[in-house]
Amino acid sequence: MSATLTFTAPTGHGPQDITLAYDRVGTGEPLLLLHGIGHHRQAWDPVVDILATEREVIAVDLPGFGESSALPHGLPHDLSTTNAVLGAFCAALGLDRPHVAGNSLGGLLALELGRRNLVRSVTALSPAGFWTQAERRYAFGLLTGMRRTARALPLPLVQRLSRTAAGRTALTSTIYARPGRRSPEAVVAETLALAHAEGFTETLRAGRSVLFTDDVPGIPVTVAWGGRDRLLLPRQGIRAKRTVPHARLVRLPGCGHVPMNDDPALVARVVLDGSRAQEASAARTSFSTVAL
Incomplete structure (x- = not known):
């Protein structure tokens, strides 16, 4: 439900x-x-x-x-x-x-x-x-880059990339070890979720x-x-x-x-x-x- x-x-x-x-x-x-x-x-x-x-x-x-x-x-x-x-x-x-x-x-x-x-x-x-603080900065840098990429990619390109294992790897290999297992629909949806997350910036700032x-x-x-x-x-x-x-x-x-x-x-x-x-x-x- x-x-x-x-x-x-x-x-x-x-x-x-x-x-x-x-x-x-x-x-x-x-x-x-x-x-x-x-x-x-x-x-x-x-x-x-x-x-x-x-x-x-x-x-x-x-x-x-x-x-x-x-x-x-x-x-x-x-x-x-x-x-x-x-x-x-x-x-x-x-x-x-x-x-x-x-x-x-x-x-x-x-x-x-x-x-x-x-x-x-x-x-x-x-x-x-x-x-450690160095590890946190590294992780936050990756997250910020993922967010920037998700917001910059046009939806038709995300949809096209998601249809192939190589494309899903390009989009999600930072968080998945086996990105090819994720369905194209799920990859599109979570890319959009990252791009549109209203709480992302404030949550990341609070995590420092x-x-x-x-x-x-x-x-x-x-x-x-x-x-x-x-x-x-x-x-x-x-x-x-x-x-x-x-x-x-x-x-x-x-x-x-x-x-x-x-x-x-x-x-x-x-x-x-x-x-x-x-x-x-x-x-x-x-x-x-x-x-x-």
């Missing part, structure tokens, strides 16, 4: 009305899916059907991305505000401490929700916030000072990193493990920064394993933790 929801969220500027777009499918304990900067909820499409066999899956467009409106004027697209919005969104949908999985920016948001004890478990795929330095106690945490991540380099996973010592650290061989497309079966298994709260402690010892 695709829908939009308007709700009131508490913010640093008082209660504000926010509208977010989301998809909801499946049955079971709720699982909230959060995408990365410049992307949209459809980034999760390759794994949603698998996840929905065990979970009620809610994939949401973050504020200012996809079909969700930007935050009201004067509200910063920062970590604190966005997580307040997500908390209010879950409350408005009647989601009682859902599991959460996030990629990149979404992974950082998921960890922050976990730190605030607003969720049952966290699975973070290549989460932002574990970079972000470092995730706190533990996430009391809940199961999985951190997974694509072995071929070109945006947030895999060594950042080691820092994540040091910051959250009890986290299960998993390597995703052959996967890039957005691994859901590169290996849907593996990513779905990692997310489901991470969201099986009663089995999480056993999983941390039985599921191999691989050094990155």
Whole structure:
């Protein structure tokens, strides 16, 4: 089910009305899916059907991305505000401490929700916030270049490029290790999503000072990193493990920064394993933790 929801969220500027777009499918304990900067909820499409066999899956467009409106004027697209919005969104949908999985920016948001004890478990795929300043500048430079390219390319050219594996590689190889697997329609849609993302500039600006330095106690945490991540380099996973010592650290061989497309079966298994709260402690010892 695709829908939009308007709700009131508490913010640093008082209660504000926010509208977010989301998809909801499946049955079971709720699982909230959060995408990365410049992307949209459809980034999760390759794994949603698998996840929905065990979970009620809610994939949401973050504020200012996809079909969700930007935050009201004067509200910063920062970590604190966005997580307040997500908390209010879950409350408005009647989601009682859902599991959460996030990629990149979404992974950082998921960890922050976990730190605030607003969720049952966290699975973070290549989460932002574990970079050095040089690594952050490198990643932001790539993202800015991708955004500039997406805005400059005429739609007919994007459509033409998307019809070939080589064209899809040219458009998406920064985030996918296997861009040829992405459908032409999906490549066109996410190029447009990046070009039109109202929240991109403000979110990137807010991320300049972000470092995730706190533990996430009391809940199961999985951190997974694509072995071929070109945006947030895999060594950042080691820092994540040091910051959250009890986290299960998993390597995703052959996967890039957005691994859901590169290996849907593996990513779905990692997310489901991470969201099986009663089995999480056993999983941390039985599921191999691989050094990155």
